[in-house]
Structure formats: C-alpha cells, structure tokens
C-alpha cells in the first residue's frame with residue numbers, strides 16, 4: 333500500500349455520484365474515505381419506497397437510460413436485477429416512444445383517434461431527434477427548443493387541424509418532463525445535441541427491488557462506517573494556507589476543513605462535492621470559503637435546474653380499461669402555449685390553473701390500481717406547496733372531466749416534492765436557451781484551486797461530481813455515477829503519478 337493512499341478524502345453527498353466516487357477510491361486502496369450525507373438515508377434523487385403495498389414506488393429515478401456503455405445497466409444485468417420487455421412510455425409519458433394503447437382525451441371528454449396521435453407523436457419524435465442528433469437546419473440553430481419545434485411543425489400539414497395542434501402542444505408539455513423545464517422556450521435547441529442517448533433505449537426495467545437494489549450493490553463495497561448520515565455540511569474552507577503554515581511546524585497538513593450543521597469538523601486533503609445543482613444555486617455563496625472562482629459561479633448560475641414531480645394516485649379499484657397504458661390530457665390551451673408562457677403581464681394567474689401542466693396519468697408497473705401523473709416547472713413547484721388531498725382531488729376532477737368515466741375518489745395520494753426538498757431543490761439539469769452547455773458543464777466539473785492561477789496551493793483540494801457536471805449524460809443516474817468515478821479516477825491518477833515521479 334502506497335503512503336499516498338492514506339490521503340484524507342471527504343465526499344459530500346451519498347447519491348449515485350458520491351457512492352460511485354467512494355466505492356472507486358476504496359477499491360483502489362484509499363483508506364481514509366468518508367461520506368457526509370445531509371439526509372437520514374442514502375440515494376439522493378433515487379428514492380425507492382413502498383407506500384401502498386410491498387411493491388415499490390420510485391419517487392425519483394425510475395429508468396436506466398440506455399444499455400451500451402451504461403455502467404448501471406451493466407451492474408444491474410450482472411446482478412440479475414432487470415426485467416425484460418416493459419416499455420418506458422408507460423411511466424415516463426414520452427412522445428418519442430408513446431404506445432398506441434395510451435388513451436388521449438381532449439378537454440370535454442372526446443377521445444382523440446389513435447391515428448392522429450400516432451401521426452403527431454411520430455412527427456414530434458422526428459423533429460426532436462433532429463435536435464438530439466445535431467442535425468438542425470441553420471435557421472433553427474439559434475432558437476429555443478420550443479420555437480424550433482413550433483417553426484418546424486408549422487410546415488407540416490398536421491398543423492392545419494385543431495387536433496393536430498393540440499396534440500403537438502401535448503407533446504411539448506410532455507417533453508418538458510425530459511428537459512425538467514417549465515417550458516421548452518427555456519431550453520436550447522442546438523445544445524441538446526451534446527446530450528448522448530446511449531444505444532439500447534430504456535426498455536429494460538428494473539425488477540422488484542427497483543433502483544434501491546443497485547444502490548445496495550454499491551453499498552456492499554463500502555464499509556458501513558464510511559457513511560455518516562444526518563451530517564449536513566455547512567461550509568467548506570479550502571486553501572487554508574494559514575493553517576498549513578502553522579501545521580507545517582508539526583501538525584496535520586490538510587488544506588481543507590469542513591464544518592457541519594451540527595458543528596462537527598472534518599479535515600481533508602481532498603473533498604468531492606456531489607450536491608445537486610439546485611443546492612449549489614442556493615448555497616454556493618455561503619458553502620465555500622473563500623468563494624468559488626467566477627467561472628464556477630457563472631456555470632452554477634447559467635445551467636438550468638428544473639423541477640419534475642410525480643403524483644401517485646392509489647384507488648381502491650381500477651376504473652380504466654385493461655388495455656389502457658395511460659390517460660393523456662390534451663388541453664385546449666395551457667402553460668406551454670408561447671403566448672401564455674412568455675407574457676409578463678400574466679402575474680400569478682397561472683397558479684390558479686397549475687393542474688393544466690399535468691400532461692397525463694400513466695399506469696404503474698406492479699400496481700394495477702395506481703396511476704402516476706407528471707408535472708414540471710413552476711407549476712410543479714406550486715403544486716408542492718399544496719396539501720396532498722387538494723392535489724388528489726384536483727387530479728380526480730381532471731380524470732372525470734376528460735374521460736367522462738365513472739372515476740371513484742382516490743384512496744391514497746403520494747406526491748414527490750423535489751423542488752422544496754432542501755437537500756436537492758429541483759430534479760435535474762437542462763441547458764437553457766443561449767447557454768453554452770459544454771463550457772458550463774466543464775467549468776462546473778473543474779477542480780479547485782485552478783493550478784495555473786495559484787501554483788503554490790495544494791492541488792485538487794475540492795473536486796466536483798454529480799449529474800450536472802457531466803457534459804453528455806447530465807440528468808441521468810449513469811451520468812451521476814460516471815462523474816463520481818471520474819473524480820475518484822482523477823485522484824487515483826494524481827497519486828499514481830506522484831508515486832512514480834517521487
């Protein structure tokens with residue numbers, strides 16, 4: 333064992349990024365690794381629960397996105413955690429893979445024909461693929477994703493029919509779930525091409541243990557004393573030159589000190605910060621002393637971090653047909669309409685109609701009497717402030733008025749509140765219109781101090797991981813995992829090089 337492997341490393345946060353970083357370091361032989369986690373549980377935005385029965389409900393991440401090159405898919409496969417053949421669209425309500433068995437209803441109870449749904453959804457899929465595959469025409473490159481889609485759709489004959497237009501709005505609202513945005517007018521059309529969708533789709537669902545089963549595999553590799561839960565870090569003091577000078581006379585020689593909310597103090601040679609972009613947006617100003625370099629603060633400000641929430645409705649009996657994979661709501665107008673969204677004169681009126689942001693209710697695997705509604709952006713944040721019962725009642729009213737079916741009262745309601753969760757403050761990252769995503773993701777990922785600026789400082793004092801730091805796989809669990817491995821590897825390389833050259 334090399335002496336350098338005794339370096340003190342503190343990881344802040346026990347989501348996929350933090351756990352992957354710690355597991356990689358421990359596997360490489362580092363003996364002084366500690367994870368400080370603010371919450372009483374590990375997993376972060378992965379939260380597998382069992383609120384209705386012994387079967388799982390995922391309040392956070394649900395799908396493994398892509399197979400080839402996806403380390404979490406590999407891990408799940410190796411450990412027999414996958415169930416084949418479940419379509420993602422059933423839970424994610426994605427237009428790109430929408431199944432014909434979704435029932436689409438216009439306001440007022442008219443069902444939209446499957447043919448219209450298929451035509452519009454497949455056009456929408458084609459248009460978004462152009463953006464994802466960086467094949468946009470020049471005239472569209474500078475636009476927001478919403479404006480590009482509007483312009484491209486206007487050229488299609490489908491735009492001539494009212495059903496076509498309304499379905500297209502549904503597609504856009506549904507796409508907001510993927511982009512974690514209030515509206516696609518907030519999202520860059522051209523930058524989305526840097527996000528890489530791994531081959532293999534996401535047709536492999538996790539088995540009955542859900543995402544928790546993958547977390548458990550990582551946890552098995554970590555000695556339990558490594559993780560301290562209920563340990564919120566209040567401040568990270570880096571580049572402690574005064575302390576270093578004093579300590580050079582015969583004490584510890586750690587350039588970083590962490591102070592926790594409970595006044596616990598930890599010293600470290602390296603800290604890997606994995607807190608969400610939402611937490612950084614709120615706390616970067618107070619969390620780091622001295623303050624972060626300007627390029628980092630700019631990245632934190634520029635990148636978008638939106639809210640996506642799930643609304644689980646548990647009924648005593650199933651009222652929707654067996655072949656109905658989801659009940660999709662095609663609004664006559666709503667928050668995604670450009671005029672409504674971009675109008676500054678609207679004030680707070682949108683709060684009264686927050687439920688118009690719900691694009692539909694999907695059936696839930698292993699729960700025949702449960703539906704899952706999806707809501708994003710500012711309307712999701714507003715919904716989080718309401719009582720569960722109020723949200724449940726609003727959803728039942730929607731289901732009754734759109735379908736005309738006899739919908740019973742809901743028996744249990746469970747909603748996620750990722751936007752108000754103080755340890756997350758949102759759901760995942762997107763690249764806003766007019767922002768250079770690659771530049772900002774890279775700036776966020778860069779360790780400090782920057783060696784070219786402060787050559788006398790100890791290197792790699794504070795490193796950054798987490799989904800928001802990944803240029804190509806931001807928003808995903810595998811992006812988070814890979815970013816943790818990346819930062820652990822950065823330290824492993826640093827010490828390997830040091831050992832070789834000394």
Ligand SMILES: Cc1cc2nc3c(=O)[nH]c(=O)nc-3n(C[C@H](O)[C@H](O)[C@H](O)COP(=O)(O)OP(=O)(O)OC[C@H]3O[C@@H](n4cnc5c(N)ncnc54)[C@H](O)[C@@H]3O)c2cc1C
Pocket residue numbers: 344345346347348349350368369370371374375376377378391392393394395396397563564565566606607608611640641642748750755756758759760797798799800806807808809810812
């Ligand atoms: C509703 C929803 C659905 C999603 N669906 C999918 C999906 O289907 N597939 C997919 O791939 N991804 C999905 N995601 C995204 C995925 O969950 C995240 O990208 C990933 O889990 C992020 O991991 P992370 O380690 O970067 O951050 P986190 O999981 O947020 O971990 C950061 C940790 O830091 C802790 N922390 C915060 N502040 C402090 C502090 N001061 N001191 C100590 N600890 C602190 C937090 O408590 C947290 O545990 C979804 C997310 C949400 C919210």
